[in-house]
Amino acid sequence: DAGVIQSPRHEVTEMGQEVTLRCKPISGHNSLFWYRQTMMRGLELLIYFNNNVPIDDSGMPEDRFSAKMPNASFSTLKIQPSEPRDSAVYFCASSFGGAVYEQYFGPGTRLTVT
Amino acid sequence: KQEVTQIPAALSVPEGENLVLNCSFTDSAIYNLQWFRQDPGKGLTSLLLIQSSQREQTSGRLNASLDKSSGRSTLYIAASQPGDSATYLCAARGQNFVFGPGTRLSVLP
Numbered sequence: 238d239a240g241v242i243q244s245p246r247h248e249v250t251e252m253g254q255e256v257t258l259r260c261k262p263i264s265g266h267n268s269l270f271w272y273r274q275t276m277m278r279g280l281e282l283l284i285y286f287n288n289n290v291p292i293d294d295s296g297m298p299e300d301r302f303s304a305k306m307p308n309a310s311f312s313t314l315k316i317q318p319s320e321p322r323d324s325a326v327y328f329c330a331s332s333f334g335g336a337v338y339e340q341y342f343g344p345g346t347r348l349t350v351t
Numbered sequence: 352k353q354e355v356t357q358i359p360a361a362l363s364v365p366e367g368e369n370l371v372l373n374c375s376f377t378d379s380a381i382y383n384l385q386w387f388r389q390d391p392g393k394g395l396t397s398l399l400l401i402q403s404s405q406r407e408q409t410s411g412r413l414n415a416s417l418d419k420s421s422g423r424s425t426l427y428i429a430a431s432q433p434g435d436s437a438t439y440l441c442a443a444r445g446q447n448f449v450f451g452p453g454t455r456l457s458v459l460p
Contacts, residue, residue: 241394270448280395280440280450293447328394339385342395 239263241343243329249349255317258346261310262331270340271304271314272328280328286312319350353378355443357451364431365459372426372454374441379419381445386415386426388437389453395440399426431458 242261250256262269270285284294286306297304301320306312316323326347330340354377364370374384383402387395399408399415401424407416414427424441438453 279452280442282448285448295447330395339397339400341397342387344394 241329241331241341243327243343243346245346246344247347247349249351250319251351252320253318254350255315256319256323256348256350258314258327258329258348260312260314260329260343262312262329263341264310266331266333266341267309268332268334268338269306269312270330270332271312272330272342273325274328274345275325283314316348319348321350324348324350353381353443353445353447353449355441355449355451357439357441357454359454360452361455361457363457363459366431366433368431368458369427369429370431370456372428372439372456374424374426374443374451376422376424376443376449378443378445379422381419381443383444384415384417384424385442385444386413386424387440387442389440390437398439428456431456433458433460 244259268287271283272280274280283296284304285292289306304314326345328342328345330342332338332340356375358373381403385400386398389395401408401415401417412429417424435458438455440450440453442450
């Protein structure tokens with residue numbers, strides 16, 4: 238299996254622009270998670286989906302962030318408008334059977350907002 | 352609100368030593384605890400997952416234990432190697448999924 242796939246791997250954008258991060262989970266996994274990692278705050282769960290339905294989005298920082306999972310093999314995390322404080326590494330992870338099972342992480346997208 | 356801490360923040364040991372990494376969590380109502388390693392600039396690799404009903408899990412040179420009542424988990428690495436150098440994170444899964452800040456391990460040849 239190719240593992241969790243994320244794109245792009247690096248994104249540099251200007252403040253105010255829309256940013257879309259993409260994730261393809263491991264085939265057969267029915268849960269998907271979006272995380273953000275910064276030096277100051279460490280690794281934080283933003284949102285997770287189970288069977289394409291958002292279950293817990295309490296970690297989404299504000300309305301500028303939105304996530305969708307239109308089908309079992311694709312998810313997006315969108316930031317609009319982006320701000321410099323959004324600069325971080327964004328990870329996607331997937332698991333089979335929900336959040337109580339082992340999670341497998343993608344390589345991450347390093348976002349820099351100038 | 353769950354809080355997860357890890358001690359020490361950084362550790363440097365000579366090759367061949369056995370070592371213990373510590374993880375503490377404040378809310379014992381967890382489903383499981385998972386240990387990961389993260390190499391610089393890379394994603395997280397799952398090492399061990401301990402369900403709340405289990406006391407320990409082993410994989411090769413790694414052994415993780417869980418004591419829910421005291422809110423502690425330890426990761427034991429036997430016969431450390433330079434390739435073990437990485438940041439090790441624990442994560443507690445309860446009502447939410449909370450990561451510790453990590454322990455940065457350096458194993459010197």
